[in-house]
Amino acid sequence: MNKFFAILYDTFLEIRSGKIIWLYAAVMVVLVLVFSLFPSIKIDGTGLDDINLLSPEMASDMIAFFFNGFFGFVIFLMVFGSAWLLPSYLNKGRIELVLSKPIDRFKLLSMKFLAVYLIKSLILIAMSVPIWIVLSIRLDNFSGYFFIGLLYGCLQFLAVYVIVFAFGLFGRSGALAVMGYFIVGIVTGLLSNREVVYNFLGDSVWKTIIDIVYYILPKLNEMDANFKPLMTGEGFIDTFSIYTTFGFSAVLFLLTLLIFKKRDY
Amino acid sequence: MIKISGLSKFFKGGARGVVRALDDVSFDVHAGEIFGLLGPNGAGKTTMVKLLLGSLNPTSGTASINGSDIATAGARGKVGFLPENHRFPPYLTGRQLLLCYGGMAGLSQTEIKSKIETLLKLVGMHEWQNTKLKKYSKGMMQRLGLAQALLNDPAIIFLDEPTDGVDPIGRREIRDILLNVKKQGRTIFLNSHLLAEVETVCDRVGVLNFGKLIKTGPVEGLISSKPIYSVETNELTEDIKAKIIESFPQSNFENNTISLSAENSQQINNLIDLLRRNNINIVAVAPIKVSLEDSFMRLIKGEETHE
Numbered sequence: 001m002n003k004f005f006a007i008l009y010d011t012f013l014e015i016r017s018g019k020i021i022w023l024y025a026a027v028m029v030v031l032v033l034v035f036s037l038f039p040s041i042k043i044d045g046t047g048l049d050d051i052n053l054l055s056p057e058m059a060s061d062m063i064a065f066f067f068n069g070f071f072g073f074v075i076f077l078m079v080f081g082s083a084w085l086l087p088s089y090l091n092k093g094r095i096e097l098v099l100s101k102p103i104d105r106f107k108l109l110s111m112k113f114l115a116v117y118l119i120k121s122l123i124l125i126a127m128s129v130p131i132w133i134v135l136s137i138r139l140d141n142f143s144g145y146f147f148i149g150l151l152y153g154c155l156q157f158l159a160v161y162v163i164v165f166a167f168g169l170f171g172r173s174g175a176l177a178v179m180g181y182f183i184v185g186i187v188t189g190l191l192s193n194r195e196v197v198y199n200f201l202g203d204s205v206w207k208t209i210i211d212i213v214y215y216i217l218p219k220l221n222e223m224d225a226n227f228k229p230l231m232t233g234e235g236f237i238d239t240f241s242i243y244t245t246f247g248f249s250a251v252l253f254l255l256t257l258l259i260f261k262k263r264d265y
Numbered sequence: 266m267i268k269i270s271g272l273s274k275f276f277k278g279g280a281r282g283v284v285r286a287l288d289d290v291s292f293d294v295h296a297g298e299i300f301g302l303l304g305p306n307g308a309g310k311t312t313m314v315k316l317l318l319g320s321l322n323p324t325s326g327t328a329s330i331n332g333s334d335i336a337t338a339g340a341r342g343k344v345g346f347l348p349e350n351h352r353f354p355p356y357l358t359g360r361q362l363l364l365c366y367g368g369m370a371g372l373s374q375t376e377i378k379s380k381i382e383t384l385l386k387l388v389g390m391h392e393w394q395n396t397k398l399k400k401y402s403k404g405m406m407q408r409l410g411l412a413q414a415l416l417n418d419p420a421i422i423f424l425d426e427p428t429d430g431v432d433p434i435g436r437r438e439i440r441d442i443l444l445n446v447k448k449q450g451r452t453i454f455l456n457s458h459l460l461a462e463v464e465t466v467c468d469r470v471g472v473l474n475f476g477k478l479i480k481t482g483p484v485e486g487l488i489s490s491k492p493i494y495s496v497e498t499n500e501l502t503e504d505i506k507a508k509i510i511e512s513f514p515q516s517n518f519e520n521n522t523i524s525l526s527a528e529n530s531q532q533i534n535n536l537i538d539l540l541r542r543n544n545i546n547i548v549a550v551a552p553i554k555v556s557l558e559d560s561f562m563r564l565i566k567g568e569e570t571h572e
Contacts, residue, residue, distance in 0.1 A: 002368050002373050002374075005374075006365050006369045007365075009365055009368065010354070010365040013354075013356055013361060014356055016356075093350050093351045094351070094354065096315060096318070096351070097348055097351060097353075097413075099318065099319045099320045100320070100344065101369040101370050101371075102338045102342040102344075102370065103369060104338045264276075264320070265315075265320045265321070
């Protein structure tokens with residue numbers, strides 16, 4: 001555990017030294033302030049019951065709708081904020097010393113991944129909870145399902161970060177890591193609408209190939225469809241996208257470990 | 266302590282084909298000695314250290330540290346390392362660096378904290394421990410790197426150009442630290458191109474050139490393999506020089522002085538006889554102290570063969 005805590009501590013200090021941490025803080029503060037200034041939906045009934053302008057269902061929907069977009073935006077920021085962390089770790093002059101420590105390469109890379117993921121997830125939680133509290137007060141709707149949504153947001157970031165991490169290792173560059181994520185994002189976005197693509201293809205062989213690629217690649221868009229139902233207590237509506245996405249993530253992570261094990265530094 | 270057997274590392278060199286960074290190198294480093302690995306730039310010194318410490322995977326051959334194969338993390342358990350051209354993370358302070366890298370070596374925070382003060386005092390960095398590394402000079406980085414290498418009480422310390430960028434006073438201090446570390450019974454594997462430094466601190470050396478080990482042995486053995494004498498005369502004509510070269514092909518000339526790498530004392534007497542027969546006045550005959558640098562240069566130029 002000493003080794004993991006050392007890597008966690010180093011990663012925390014590295015993330016803290018980056019400018020993007022201030023952007024996360026600024027986004028949170030601005031949103032908390034904006035929602036604090038919102039007029040309350042509750043009208044004082046002066047002797048009668050207070051009247052809510054929104055039904056609880058509508059308020060839940062609004063919170064779910066907001067956090068769906070918010071998590072998407074924060075995860076997008078975190079791609080930029082975390083893409084450089086592994087490549088900088090692999091820099092000549094730094095990695096040699098790390099590799100000289102008595103840590104197996106598999107464990108070393110896994111611990112680095114976990115350290116970045118834990119800290120970024122904590123940032124996501126730290127940004128979301130104050131906003132949720134303020135928003136819930138203003139909409140007079142506190143729902144524990146928010147935390148399930150928050151957990152799901154962290155899972156979505158896990159699927160995204162595996163891609164960023166893998167491309168960061170393959171290309172040894174933060175820019176390539178971001179580019180890799182965008183390429184996967186664009187391709188999976190197109191594949192999620194593959195029925196449109198079919199219209200341009202007469203050959204059924206191509207359709208089969210596209211289907212196979214679709215089932216192999218992660219389904220980041222489809223995973224998003226679960227968010228609102230989870231936030232409103234309806235549960236998962238598409239578990240297939242979760243299984244295939246995390247299946248892909250597991251294989252990609254294993255491949256990343258194998259490449260790291262074989263590579264010279 | 267360190268056993269290296271037939272270790273090779275080849276890199277794909279693009280248009281240059283395969284680059285043989287290390288080619289079938291074998292040698293041992295014994296417990297408690299300071300072993301210096303010498304060689305010109307590109308000889309394979311850093312490749313050797315990187316192979317031993319897990320940064321590179323060998324193409325062929327085996328090596329072990331304290332009996333553990335270098336492919337296993339266990340081989341690096343009681344090892345300290347100061348890499349060449351290291352880039353410590355600039356966002357850390359000196360103290361944080363020791364906490365991070367000590368932890369990665371498997372030490373607990375309590376163990377590290379109990380050693381930090383002593384080590385930082387040893388390398389003269391105590392006052393700077395809470396300053397960010399981005400404000401450190403090259404010499405300060407080297408001293409801190411040395412403290413980092415000593416943090417886990419290593420049995421073997423690998424130092425790759427430890428005095429690179431350090432001023433003469435700092436070099437002297439680092440040298441004293443190394444000798445002190447050696448007194449504690451630890452083994453030091455030193456990569457350096459500073460031959461005077463190696464000559465002062467090392468017990469044994471190995472010389473690498475173009476990825477091949479061309480010599481290993483005690484420093485004294487390397488230096489005094491053949492004594493060199495200087496014979497100063499009043500005048501040396503081209504005719505005389507030709508006669509000397511004919512009898513002593515290993516002679517060199519500088520103005521009126523002959524330097525001769527003699528196999529034995531009889532050779533130098535024969536040279537004196539030759540000069541006297543030709544009525545050359547001899548002004549002085551003196552042995553030349555051969556430095557490690559001279560021996561190294563001769564080795565690299567191929568004047569000597571494998572041990």
